[in-house]
Amino acid sequence: xxxxxxxxxxxxxxxxxxxxxxxxxxxxxxxxxxxxxxxxxxxxxxxxxxxxxxxxxxxxxxxxxxxxxxxxxxxxxxxxxxxxxxxxxxxxxxxxxxxxxxxxxxxxxxxxxxxxxxxxxxxxxxxxxxxxxxxxxxxxxxxxxxxxxxxxxxxxxxxxxxxxxxxxxxxxxxx
Numbered sequence: 773x774x775x776x777x778x779x780x781x782x783x784x785x786x787x788x789x790x791x792x793x794x795x796x797x798x799x800x801x802x803x804x805x806x807x808x809x810x811x812x813x814x815x816x817x818x819x820x821x822x823x824x825x826x827x828x829x830x831x832x833x834x835x836x837x838x839x840x841x842x843x844x845x846x847x848x849x850x851x852x853x854x855x856x857x858x859x860x861x862x863x864x865x866x867x868x869x870x871x872x873x874x875x876x877x878x879x880x881x882x883x884x885x886x887x888x889x890x891x892x893x894x895x896x897x898x899x900x901x902x903x904x905x906x907x908x909x910x911x912x913x914x915x916x917x918x919x920x921x922x923x924x925x926x927x928x929x930x931x932x933x934x935x936x937x938x939x940x941x942x943x944x945x946x947x
Contacts, residue, residue: 794877795870798887804941805891809924810898816909825911833913838905862897866890881939888932895925 820826820836827833874899875881899906908921 792878793925795874798873798877798883798890799870801884801887802891802894805888805928806895806898806923809892809928810894813895813899813907813909817907820909831839831914832910834909835921836909837908839908839921840902840905859897859900860901865893866897879939881935881942885932885935885939888935889926892925892928892932895923895928899925 816834816836822836822838825833825835834903867884873886873890876882896906906923906925908926910921910923910927911921912919
């Protein structure tokens with residue numbers, strides 16, 4: 773995708789208080805996403821047994837399932853090594869996202885996107901480290917067709933990705 777170089781406020785030294793203040797709101801958003809994700813997963817773990825489902829509407833259930841793979845259970849049946857791979861990828865993504873947030877703190881939509889992705893990525897990394905799998909519990913379906921179960925972290929990552937694309941499209945259209 774063709775990109776225009778991001779314009780940002782004058783560079784501040786990485787350790788300066790002003791740099792930290794620009795980063796704090798975005799880390800706050802990521803922390804809220806992380807806390808909501810982890811609280812929802814803890815609640816589901818306390819209320820449900822594995823595989824148990826509770827119909828909520830004609831198109832939505834709560835269900836406790838585990839995902840040892842990545843999105844849509846990609847590599848879920850690969851013997852366990854994927855836990856470590858996806859943990860490392862999640863940590864690397866978090867470090868890179870924090871770098872981008874520090875570099876572009878004034879670009880609101882871009883930083884919203886990154887903060888949502890960051891909170892979701894860390895939420896799923898915590899699951900992989902603590903449980904060896906990601907806890908999923910949101911089950912959306914139409915008739916007998918079910919979307920793969922997901923969680924709040926996955927939702928935040930998807931919303932962040934959409935915001936990222938919208939931000940990029942807006943930037944490209946301004947050329």
